Amino acid sequence: MSETIPASPAAPVVRLTKVTRSFEQGGVTIDVLRGVDLTVQPGEIVALLGPSGSGKSTMLQAIGLLEGGFGGRIEIAGIDASKLGKDQRAAVRRDHIGFVYQFHHLLPDFNAIENVVLPQLITGRPRAECEERARELLTALGLGQRLEHRPSKLSGGEQQRVAVARALANRPHLVLADEPTGNLDEATADKVFAQFLQLVRGEGSAALVATHNERLAAAMDRVVRLHDGVLA
Numbered sequence: 262m263s264e265t266i267p268a269s270p271a272a273p274v275v276r277l278t279k280v281t282r283s284f285e286q287g288g289v290t291i292d293v294l295r296g297v298d299l300t301v302q303p304g305e306i307v308a309l310l311g312p313s314g315s316g317k318s319t320m321l322q323a324i325g326l327l328e329g330g331f332g333g334r335i336e337i338a339g340i341d342a343s344k345l346g347k348d349q350r351a352a353v354r355r356d357h358i359g360f361v362y363q364f365h366h367l368l369p370d371f372n373a374i375e376n377v378v379l380p381q382l383i384t385g386r387p388r389a390e391c392e393e394r395a396r397e398l399l400t401a402l403g404l405g406q407r408l409e410h411r412p413s414k415l416s417g418g419e420q421q422r423v424a425v426a427r428a429l430a431n432r433p434h435l436v437l438a439d440e441p442t443g444n445l446d447e448a449t450a451d452k453v454f455a456q457f458l459q460l461v462r463g464e465g466s467a468a469l470v471a472t473h474n475e476r477l478a479a480a481m482d483r484v485v486r487l488h489d490g491v492l493a
């Protein structure tokens with residue numbers, strides 16, 4: 262496992278400079294990102310809006326260092342991603358970035374607390390410390406009575422809250438969320454999102470949240486819009 266690559270706490274959590282991404286499909290090239298510039302400061306919570314297919318998920322993949330194929334410059338907490346190999350990118354993800362997806366992607370054979378403990382164990386911290394952290398986060402999200410429940414025994418909103426706890430478990434500088442409440446009904450979505458915001462703010466993490474929901478976007482610190490491959 263790669264060593265931790267130290268972040269620079271004072272540097273922007275995200276700095277994108279002229280980031281590009283094109284896809285070839287059936288002999289046709291689609292330029293999805295055409296020179297995206299974005300700076301997210303430590304602790305800032307930013308909404309990423311844009312029509313379906315505008316490239317929001319693609320942008321989160323770039324920032325999450327999940328795939329190659331991007332042009333331009335991507336810096337995460339002062340770390341220049343272009344200088345990193347595959348294992349080092351994985352180490353940056355592990356230590357500095359938390360992910361929340363539309364569907365929770367929890368491990369079905371593990372209960373709530375185990376799902377939040379597992380990503381911590383790969384950092385090498387002692388199990389007792391990881392369990393304490395998991396319990397603290399799940400309790401803060403109102404799941405203190407659900408610690409031993411497997412995902413199939415939890416409601417959709419509860420599953421998503423476990424996913425939020427998992428994303429924050431390693432105290433990331435940055436949380437990337439892709440339609441984090443997109444599969445929940447409106448009332449549950451509002452409730453889960455309010456808890457998400459409260460917890461992220463309390464932890465002092467920055468977040469970039471892709472959403473179609475203008476109401477959720479209005480609750481964040483700033484809104485950026487992706488249109489024609491660039492941010493407005």
Ligand SMILES: Nc1ncnc2c1ncn2[C@@H]1O[C@H](COP(=O)(O)OP(=O)(O)OP(=O)(O)O)[C@@H](O)[C@H]1O
Binds near residue numbers: 286
């Ligand atoms: N692996 C891929 N191969 C080919 N085209 C792709 C690939 N990934 C994304 N695209 C294309 O890139 C464009 C942007 O997709 P992306 O999923 O980033 O949009 P989005 O804004 O997140 O959309 P939505 O709001 O519907 O989730 C789409 O036209 C999509 O078809």
